[in-house]
Each structure stands twice: as C-alpha cells, then as structure tokens.
Amino acid sequence: MDDVSNTKRGRGRPRAFDTQNVLSRAQDAFWNGGYAATSLDNLVIATGLNRPSLYSAFGDKHALYMAAFTKALQDTVATLSDLLSIDEPLQQALMRLFALATDTYRTGETGQRGCFFISTAVVEAVGDAEIRESLRLALDEMDRLFEDRFLRAQRVGELPTEADIPIYAKLTTAMLNGMAVRARAGADAQTLTRMGRGLTTLILDANARQND
Amino acid sequence: MDDVSNTKRGRGRPRAFDTQNVLSRAQDAFWNGGYAATSLDNLVIATGLNRPSLYSAFGDKHALYMAAFTKALQDTVATLSDLLSIDEPLQQALMRLFALATDTYRTGETGQRGCFFISTAVVEAVGDAEIRESLRLALDEMDRLFEDRFLRAQRVGELPTEADIPIYAKLTTAMLNGMAVRARAGADAQTLTRMGRGLTTLILDANARQND
DNA sequence: CATATTTTGTACTGATCCGCATATAATTAG
DNA sequence: CTAATTATATGCGGATCAGTACAAAATATG
Incomplete structure (x- = not known):
C-alpha cells in the first residue's frame, strides 16, 4: 500500500523499507518466540528497522503484532482458498490440505514452529x-472455508445430505x-x-x- | 513429600507452606498468563511465598515451571486413567472424556484458560x-492412555481388528x-x-x- | 538555493525483569 | 541455655524491558 516501491511519494524523506516485507519479518520473529518473549530489540534486528521507524509506521509493539496477525490471516485465507478451490475429489483436497499444513508447521529457522496463531495468540x-x-x-x-468445501462435496454427492458439515x-x-x-x-x-x-479417512x- | 504436614521434620525452622499447594498456585499463574509473561512478582503473589523461599524450594523460574508442569502431567494422567477405567461403552467413555475437557478448559478466574500444556508449553x-x-x-x-482404551474397546468388539488404534x-x-x-x-x-x-460419532x- | 516535511539514527528514560545478599525468625541438637 | 541449621523477610543490583526525545539525513516545494 504505502511502501517504498509504490509511486505516491510524499514530501519528506522516503521510506527505506517495504511494509509487507517488514510485517513478514515481524511475523517470523513472533512466530518463533511468541508475543511476550519477543522484545523490541528482537524486532529491530528481525526487521532491520530501528525503533522510531517501527513506532511511526506501526505504533507500539501490540499494534505491530496485530498488523502481523492480520497479514498472517490474510495470507492463510488466500492460501487455503486457492488450495480448496482446486477441482478434485474431497479426499484429495483434504490430503493436499494436511500435506501443506505438515510442511508449513515443520518449517522454521530455529525449529519446527507450528502455526502462527497457535504459537503466538493462544497464550x-x-x-x-x-x-x-x-x-x-x-x-x-x-471453519467457513472448510464448510464451503464440504458443502461443495455434498453437492457433488461425495457426502450425504445428513452429514453434519459445520x-x-x-x-x-x-x-x-x-x-x-x-x-x-x-x-x-x-x-x-x-x-x-x-x-x-x-x-x-x-x-x-449407505450407498443405495 | 517434604511439605509441612509431613512428619519427617529436619533441623531448622519448619516450612510454612505445602509444596503441592504452592505448585498448584504456580500452575494457575502460568496457566493464565503463560510462562514468559508470568513474572516472579506474579508468582510471589500467587503462591504467597517470598522470593528466597521460592528459590530455595524449587530453584529459578524455569525450574519452578518444570515442577508445575510435572505436577500438571501427573494430575492429568491420574484423572484420565480414572475416567478411562470406567466400565462403559466406548461412546460413553469418549463423551465423558470430552465433557470433562469442556468443563476444564472453560474454567478459570480470569477467563477460559484452556489446557495447561497448550496454554504455556507450546509457545x-x-x-x-x-x-x-x-x-x-x-x-x-x-496417546498411550487413549490407545489402551481403544484397545480395550477392540477386545470387546466395539472396534474391528483392522481399526488403526494408534x-x-x-x-x-x-x-x-x-x-x-x-x-x-x-x-x-x-x-x-x-x-x-x-x-x-x-x-x-x-x-x-461391516457388521456381518 | 532555502525551507518545510518525513524518515532515520543515537541515545536516553523510568519501569520491570530475575536472581541474590543480608538479616531476622524459628526450630533442633547438644 | 547455647550453637547449629533451616526458613522467612526486606531490599538491593545489574540487565533488560517498552517507549520516546532529539538531532541528522533525505526528499519535495517554492
């Protein structure tokens, strides 16, 4: 939106960073250590920005986390939507979903970091x-994304009408x-x-x- | 084991607290706020002990957490063992298990605190x-406790021999x-x-x- | 070129963190 | 009753915390 690569340049000194990229780095930092244990010094190192830049761009630590959270949710929804929109049997779709989850959850510089929401927000x-x-x-x-997919499977006859989709x-x-x-x-x-x-299965x- | 109510009194001034009780209080504190965000001041208030007593009895913050963790696991295993040892159909046993979990996870002074392990250790x-x-x-x-229960169900014929118990x-x-x-x-x-x-279900x- | 505006960089502040030093209290051993 | 031992109580100290003040740098405007 308002990152350096974008055209609309204001009056003063231009930003030397890309907003989405910084949020990704911050997300990584929180993802590894959690919200409470990730200090601003950690975030400064992870993002490459210094404190005042972080504060002027995103607000305090909590606001920065919320921004990273929002981006993580958007990315997740986009990824899952794409994955679930593939035209394939329900079984394949679910297997593909869980395979992707397996890969994602096992990735991480410092170790297997699981899911961003589980690893940071739950506590x-x-x-x-x-x-x-x-x-x-x-x-x-x-839930909503999976409901849509199961409903589609139901419409195709892969699931019976009495299946409890929600x-x-x-x-x-x-x-x-x-x-x-x-x-x-x-x-x-x-x-x-x-x-x-x-x-x-x-x-x-x-x-x-009941296959009559 | 070595609490005040126990007989074997040593040489010096007797302890004014019960070890298991203190661990329960510490467990509550961690359970609410997580490991990183729970300060020693929080723990001092939660347990009623002062810092040197905590340190001499359990070691540093990390050791105190590990002691609380161990107690939580012991308590969980004991509770689940009792619950799963009841002589009833598998369906009833699972429903009872999940009902207990629902109650436990929704309890908490400050709000629904979920499971101790998920809320504190995962991050x-x-x-x-x-x-x-x-x-x-x-x-x-x-896993092991549930495997035992499913194996018992299999032996009784509630699950087929080809069921993937693990x-x-x-x-x-x-x-x-x-x-x-x-x-x-x-x-x-x-x-x-x-x-x-x-x-x-x-x-x-x-x-x-396959009910032949 | 001069001025206004925004970002960056350094360094600081008061608060809070964890752990411990020191002193007092309570009990047992002799 | 005295000495030894263990627990409790107060308070400190260096490190780290989140957030900000202030000055230098980089751009646009006129």
Missing part, C-alpha cells in the same frame, strides 16, 4: 481481549490445531501426515455406509 | 528444548488440543461439546459398516 488470548477476538475470528474464518469443518480446523501443537513439540512429518490422513468412511 | 517449545521434550512426552502419554489415539489427543485452543479463544460449551461428539460410524 495471550486470556489476558488480551483484542487478541482473543482476533483468534476467534481467525478460527471461524477457517462440525466437519470444526474438526478439520481442530485437527490442524492439533497438528500444529505436535509439530511445535517436535513431531516428525510422518506423524503429522498420518493424523491428517486419519481424519480424512474417518470422514469418508463414516459417510460411505 | 516456549521452540526456544526451550527441555519444555519441548516435556511437551512431547505429555502428548505421548495421553491413529485414533492421536486424533483424540488432537481433538482435545483443538478444543483447548477454541476454549482459549472464547468458545462456548456447546461448541466444544459438539466437537467432541463429532469425533466420537465419526470413529464409531466409520467402524460400524
């Missing part, structure tokens, strides 16, 4: 109403959360993959009974 | 190898983790209960096909 959610609401919103957003969506989100927790605890790729396949098998 | 797991290993151990321990156990643990995340985000009891019932329905 703060009790003492910070804004983070709590944002976390709730992010989870609901994921619950399936929440189970899918919960499984991702569980996989993120496991990844952060050091689980290997095979374990995560098997978990995803486990839920996938369960959903498909449970609905494969 | 620290990347930067702290000891916490990471303990978290892995705790998750594995829960995965069912991990899915159960993951669902508890997902519920804990949701609870911390402010989810109501109905949502959590439905999630638990969702997985329970899925496991039972997926295995109810």
